[in-house]
Amino acid sequence: MKLKLTILFLILSLSIIGAQNKIIDSLKALVKTEITDSLKIKAYGDLCWYYSGISTDSAFYYGNVALDLSKKTNNLNGEAQAYNDFGIIHYKLSNFDTSNTFYKKALVIRLKNKDTLGLGSLYNKMGISYQRIFKMDSAIYYNTKALEIFESLKNGQYVALIKNNIANIYFNLKQYQKALNEHLDVVKIREQINDEFGLVQSYTNIGNSYLFLKDTLKSTLNYKKGIEIAEKNNYEQELSALYNNYGAILTNQKQFDEAILFFNKSLQLREKLNDSYGIASVSQNIGDLYLSTGKIKDAELNLRRGLLLAKKTNAKELEMKGYKALLSFFAVKKNTDSILHYQKLYSIAQDSIFNSRVTKEIAEIQEKYDTAQREKEISQQKELLLKNELEIKNKNLYALLLSSGLLIFTIISFGLYKRQQHKKREYKNQLKLKEAQTYSKLQDQRLHISRDLHDNIGSQLTFIISSIDNLKFSTDVTNEKLKNKLTEINQFTGGTISQLRDTIWAMNKNDINYDEFQSRLLSFIEKAKKATNNIQFNFESSISNEFTFTSIKGISVFRIIQEAINNAIKYAEATEINILISENSSTIEFEISDNGKGFDINIVELGNGLENMQQRINEVGGTISINSQPDQGTSIKIICPKNKTNAV
Numbered sequence: 052m053k054l055k056l057t058i059l060f061l062i063l064s065l066s067i068i069g070a071q072n073k074i075i076d077s078l079k080a081l082v083k084t085e086i087t088d089s090l091k092i093k094a095y096g097d098l099c100w101y102y103s104g105i106s107t108d109s110a111f112y113y114g115n116v117a118l119d120l121s122k123k124t125n126n127l128n129g130e131a132q133a134y135n136d137f138g139i140i141h142y143k144l145s146n147f148d149t150s151n152t153f154y155k156k157a158l159v160i161r162l163k164n165k166d167t168l169g170l171g172s173l174y175n176k177m178g179i180s181y182q183r184i185f186k187m188d189s190a191i192y193y194n195t196k197a198l199e200i201f202e203s204l205k206n207g208q209y210v211a212l213i214k215n216n217i218a219n220i221y222f223n224l225k226q227y228q229k230a231l232n233e234h235l236d237v238v239k240i241r242e243q244i245n246d247e248f249g250l251v252q253s254y255t256n257i258g259n260s261y262l263f264l265k266d267t268l269k270s271t272l273n274y275k276k277g278i279e280i281a282e283k284n285n286y287e288q289e290l291s292a293l294y295n296n297y298g299a300i301l302t303n304q305k306q307f308d309e310a311i312l313f314f315n316k317s318l319q320l321r322e323k324l325n326d327s328y329g330i331a332s333v334s335q336n337i338g339d340l341y342l343s344t345g346k347i348k349d350a351e352l353n354l355r356r357g358l359l360l361a362k363k364t365n366a367k368e369l370e371m372k373g374y375k376a377l378l379s380f381f382a383v384k385k386n387t388d389s390i391l392h393y394q395k396l397y398s399i400a401q402d403s404i405f406n407s408r409v410t411k412e413i414a415e416i417q418e419k420y421d422t423a424q425r426e427k428e429i430s431q432q433k434e435l436l437l438k439n440e441l442e443i444k445n446k447n448l449y450a451l452l453l454s455s456g457l458l459i460f461t462i463i464s465f466g467l468y469k470r471q472q473h474k475k476r477e478y479k480n481q482l483k484l485k486e487a488q489t490y491s492k493l494q495d496q497r498l499h500i501s502r503d504l505h506d507n508i509g510s511q512l513t514f515i516i517s518s519i520d521n522l523k524f525s526t527d528v529t530n531e532k533l534k535n536k537l538t539e540i541n542q543f544t545g546g547t548i549s550q551l552r553d554t555i556w557a558m559n560k561n562d563i564n565y566d567e568f569q570s571r572l573l574s575f576i577e578k579a580k581k582a583t584n585n586i587q588f589n590f591e592s593s594i595s596n597e598f599t600f601t602s603i604k605g606i607s608v609f610r611i612i613q614e615a616i617n618n619a620i621k622y623a624e625a626t627e628i629n630i631l632i633s634e635n636s637s638t639i640e641f642e643i644s645d646n647g648k649g650f651d652i653n654i655v656e657l658g659n660g661l662e663n664m665q666q667r668i669n670e671v672g673g674t675i676s677i678n679s680q681p682d683q684g685t686s687i688k689i690i691c692p693k694n695k696t697n698a699v
Contacts, residue, residue: 075101092117092129099136103143107325110140131160131169138176145327145364147180154180171200171209178216182223183328185367190220211240211249215256222260223368231260251281251289258296271300291320295333302340310340331360331369335376342380354380371400443467563605565598569632575613576630583620592632594639604671608641608691611664611675615643615687618660623647623685637693644686649679 075098082094095117102110114136121129138153154177161169174197182190194216201209218233238253240246254277261270274297281290294317301310314337321329338354341347358373360366374397381389443464453460569592576588600608612630619628625647633640661677664687668675672692679685 088120088124089126089129092120092124092126092132095120096129096132096136099133099140103136103140104324107140107144111137114140127160127164128166131157131164131166134160135169135173135176138180142176142180144325145183145360145366147183147365151177151180167200168204171197171204174200175209175213175216178213182216182220184365185223187220187224191217194220207240207244208246208249211237211244211246214240215249215252219256222256222263225263227260227263231257231264234260247280247284248286248289251277251284251286251293254280255289255293255296258293262296262300267300267303271297274300287320288324288326291317291324291326291329291333294320295329295336298333298340299336302336302343305343307340307344311337314340327360327364328366328369331357331364331366331373333357334360335369335373338376338380342376342383347380347384350380367400371397374400443471563600563602565594565600568600568605568609569594571609572612572630576616579616579620586620586625587627589627589629591630594632594634598634598639604673604691607667607671608673608689611667611689612641612643614660614664619643619645619647619685623649625684634693638690639693641689641691642686644684646684649681649683649685651681652677652679 078094078098078101082091082098086094095113099110099114099117102113114133117129117136118133120126121133134153134157138150138157141147141150141153154173158170158173158177161173174193178190178192178194178197181187181193194213198210198213198217201213214233215237218230218237221227221233222230234253234256238250238257241249241253254273258270258273258277261267261273274293277289278293278297280286281293294313298310298313298317301307301313314333317333318330318337321333334353334357338350338352338357341350341353354373354376358370358377361369361373374393378390378393378397381393573590576590580586580588616628616630619625623645625645627646629642629644631642631644633642665675668689668691674690676688676690677685678688
């Protein structure tokens, strides 16, 4: 059966190559005839395109001939098309940065020529290239510009294509439900216009979304729909992706023999297409399969091949996946040094991909697009208003020509004019009110950021100063123990940077599960232990790991606990600090207590830190209570209500 499939595949490939060779021969014959320079440029460009799937060297040769002739004859359209073709060739070779360099050269010319359709096509290609190297801010920017153009041209096929790309960006940012909703909208458009190629892409993307939403049944159904259409039309690029994805599902279902068949079919197509990015992806999946079946040598060979190609093509997400796969591989081999090495590389790659700048800039670009749409609506309303005013003026002019009804009509027209002016004033007042509300929101955000910096960086630095002061009074400066202690404090200072990442971590998520929250908190407690040898920390939690926070509540509660622990270390002179977390049907409770010297809460004036703790818990709808007496320690209890969705 496998031999028959291979023979059929070779026959189809030879048929396609034969058809392409006939076209190439006819184009070569055409350029030797007496035709205009513009037709020669077009023919050389077509030769570049057809050779791009057969011989890269020949494709570059004919592309350069087209470019040189375009420059010689001052044919700007031909020059732009040549740069565009070079960008496509480099994209197929997975040289995504180089691809965008040529797209930008074509972009300059097409902007000059006001080639709207050509600009939309370029913006689309640039968005896809940036998405491949996980520069999501640039990807959403160029996709949005392409969407604006094709919406204005009312081109349903390309509108669906761009919306599909934007949905894939949400998928790459792990917003799987949002990506699925967008893809389901796109598939409706493609079904209406009977776009079979687009439907293959949509079924692939819908399958991917369901897979990450842990609905394997729906994922498999959509992959099979895509495979059926792609095999019927011989869409090789799309088939290579579908075979790879379906093989991954079969691997998870432990159907290893069938899975390796689909992986090999995908690999064969991608090697034929010279798709380095795709080869890297399927090699990693094959490596994972061999690792699951105990074929260690084959697993390492494929995993290293996938990582090498991912790094070569600057595919950051695949590179991160490669480090994680090798981490699992060396865990099986129990090689501690390699585990630590690849864990470090994986963490660095993860931090470089998921950062607040990307999320922030994507939100800003999306907001610009929404604002442009609103401005367009306002412009249409203004045009309608001007039209109404013109009609009023015409009526006034006509009334002046009428002798009998001059006075009455003038009074009516004046009343209408006043009414219109009143509506204008109301509209202006509404705009001013919206501007004031926007400004107020900006102010609130700035205050929130300022307070966050105080609670985070300020508390850490205060702790360092306190530790150094204690060492000055208790230890001789030349003592070796003191030097070691100062080294620990210096290391703890480096932890301040990781605290900033806590904020970035929360900003990148809509929800934070309790397991993540507890891991962050335990990490902070461990750092505090290292910097305070004379204090014992006790942590107890009776919370279900299925419990989740909203991102704002999660980071606010985390910051309050940080502040409470730091206050106990700095002021209480405690030898024991207890952190207890519990829940009931409607609330979750956090209690931080110490056995320190305490204080009289009715006498001592609360500082900025405690006031900020109070303000933070108020903002998320919770309460905080402080209980302390001299020589009897201090207890701080935080109560946060649960939401109906089982998230706080």
